[in-house]
Every structure is written in structure tokens, then in C-alpha cells.
Amino acid sequence: MASRGGLRLVVLISGRGSNLGALITACEAGLAIEIAAAISNRPGAAGLQTAQQHGIACEVIDHQDYPGREAFDAALLACIEAYQPRLVVLAGFMRILGKSIVQHLAGRSINIHPSLLPAYTGFNTHERVLAAGDPEHGASIHFVSDELDGGPVISQVRMPVLAQDTAETLAARLLPLEHRLMVATVELFSEHSVEMRDDVIHVDKKPLPTPLVLDADGRLCRTADQ
Ligand code: GRF
Secondary structure, three states, X not given: OOEOOOEEEEEEEOOXXXXXXXXXXXXXXXXXXXXXXXXXXXXXXXXXXXXXXXXOEEXXXXXXXXXXXXXXXXXXXXXXXXXXXXXXXXXXXXXXXXXXXXXXXXXXXXXXXXXXXXXXXXXXXXXXXXXXXXXXXXXXEEEOOOOOOOOOXXXXXXXXXXOOOOHHHHHHHHHHHHHHHHHHHHHHHHHOOEEEEOOEEEEOOEEOOOOEXXXXXXXXXXXXXO
């Protein structure tokens, strides 16, 4: 059972749910979080099975059952709030949320995105990194705003792009790093105050002008200039 009586989370997914799986594993290994529910907009999302196997409440709010985004967002928000989470984690959640739900969840919803934001918002990030010839790739976790992949970035993990890389090898190498970033960032929320003030992230009341970076030991560090 993914419950340690710590930071109460709701995780939103649309598919595989490997980031959700990483949080479940970390919780079962002692991370002070409680995964109150996994909510998917797709009934067949594989991640729901993972959640169910670990005794986590599963909910489906299928976007196809609603006439438009507003109705879907309202149902999703009601479902989220029923679990009273302190943090809502979008982990491979493939729906864009409208202004109203984003405002309701402001400062307590985060999303993981497979690029070094602000570069490459949206889809096909691995392909675009290769096409641009970038030497580096990575993933970011940011506060959710009403701009796609656009909210303030809390944390990042970086990795080199190798000469022989394809989109597939980049994705495969990045995914385990995403999992570590996800766990470390949720741990940050569980142990520290992470809040937005005047559009600037503050960790324990100290401004964070640039994102925290995951080091080789899986710890989030401030960059040297901070
Ligand atoms: C991850 O690459 C994440 O960065 C992106 O969607 C993918 C979700 O994977 N937003 P999973 O469902 O957690 O396995």
C-alpha cells in the first residue's frame, strides 16, 4: 500500500505510468508520501493497473465523456479535490488543462516534461533535440500554468546527447533519469516549503532564480551561481 502518512499526492496519468511507478516504489521504500489516488483520462491506461496492484484508489475521468474542456476540467477538479491532495503530480498526463482548473491548483500542481525547458515544449522532444544538433538533453519538472509546459521550472536533470543517439535511445536513457528527478522533486516538496511568490519559486523562503539540478547521487542541488 503506497501510504507513509506523508505528503498527500494525487497523480494524473494517461498511459504507461512509469513515473507513477517510481513514486510508488519510493513510497514503499520509505519516502514520506501518501499516494491518495491515480486519476487517468484514458480508461485503458496501464498505470492504473500498477496503482491498483499497490492498493491505490484509481479513477477514470474520460475526456471523451464530456462535451468540452470546461466540463472535463470541472469533473477532473472535483475528482482531485475529493482526495484533498497537498500536491497534484501530472506524470504523462496528456490533456491540456484550462485556465480555471490551473488557477484552482496554482502552486500545488507540477508536471514532468522530457526536455530542458524552456526549450522544446510540446511533443517529439527527442526528435527535435537531435534535429537541432543539441549536445545536451534532459527533463524538467515545473509548476503547472495555463501555458503548455510553460510554468516556472523547479528542477531538471541533464544528460549528454551521443553521436549515435536516436530518438529511441534518448528516450530510453532519459526515462530512468526522469524517475529519479520525479522522486527527488516530490521529496523536496515533502521536506521543504516550495512556493511561488510574485512568479518566483522560493524553497524554504529563499528565491530559486534557476532550476535545481539533479546530481549523480540523485540529489537536487542549487547551481553554483546561487
Ligand atoms: C514521460 O516521458 C514524461 O516526461 C512525459 O510523458 C512520459 C510519461 O511516461 N510527460 P510514464 O507514463 O510516466 O511512463
